[in-house]
Amino acid sequence: MRMLLIHSDYLEYEVKDKALKNPEPISEEQRKGRLDEVLAVFMSVEKIDETNPDEVVEKAVEEIKSVAEQVKAERIFVYPFAHLSSELAKPDVALKVLQRIEERLREEGFEVKRAPFGYYKAFRLSCKGHPLAELSRTIVPSGEAVS
Numbered sequence: 231m232r233m234l235l236i237h238s239d240y241l242e243y244e245v246k247d248k249a250l251k252n253p254e255p256i257s258e259e260q261r262k263g264r265l266d267e268v269l270a271v272f273m274s275v276e277k278i279d280e281t282n283p284d285e286v287v288e289k290a291v292e293e294i295k296s297v298a299e300q301v302k303a304e305r306i307f308v309y310p311f312a313h314l315s316s317e318l319a320k321p322d323v324a325l326k327v328l329q330r331i332e333e334r335l336r337e338e339g340f341e342v343k344r345a346p347f348g349y350y351k352a353f354r355l356s357c358k359g360h361p362l363a364e365l366s367r368t369i370v371p372s373g374e375a376v377s
């Protein structure tokens with residue numbers, strides 16, 4: 231799992247076209263979304279994560295929680311993003327991992343939105359630019375080497 235975390239004034243997206251043959255079914259309301267004062271987390275779920283998705287979910291939630299507490303962000307935007315890795319997990323595994331991360335962050339008390347999975351999306355982001363506003367993290371299941 232590769233994550234790019236951007237502490238932002240806002241993140242807004244608009245769904246454009248399908249990027250997968252069978253993208254996640256979405257409601258009309260989900261075609262656009264926006265959060266203000268948000269920690270945007272762009273995530274690529276990787277092949278290696280398929281060996282232990284549950285563990286990767288928990289490690290990702292811990293990392294996101296830690297950064298959110300440092301930058302004092304109460305909102306999280308989970309953003310599926312296939313461009314942070316050249317060894318992507320299969321879409322069905324990736325979607326489940328991202329849905330579970332969304333659920334777990336809500337359980338931790340954050341306000342959470344997740345951008346739709348399997349689409350080309352236009353987005354606007356306003357990075358705050360402070361020293362902790364742009365971070366990246368790599369998470370792998372235990373016992374696996376980080377490539």
Ligand SMILES: C[C@@H](O)[C@H](N)C(=O)N[C@H]1[C@@H](O)[C@H](n2cnc3c(N)ncnc32)O[C@@H]1CO
Binds near residue numbers: 312313319346347348
């Ligand atoms: C395209 C670009 O504008 C958009 N932002 C996009 O990336 N769309 C991705 C993700 O939503 C999702 N997706 C598929 N596999 C994965 C994966 N392993 N991890 C995360 N997302 C994935 O499927 C789309 C096509 O790869």
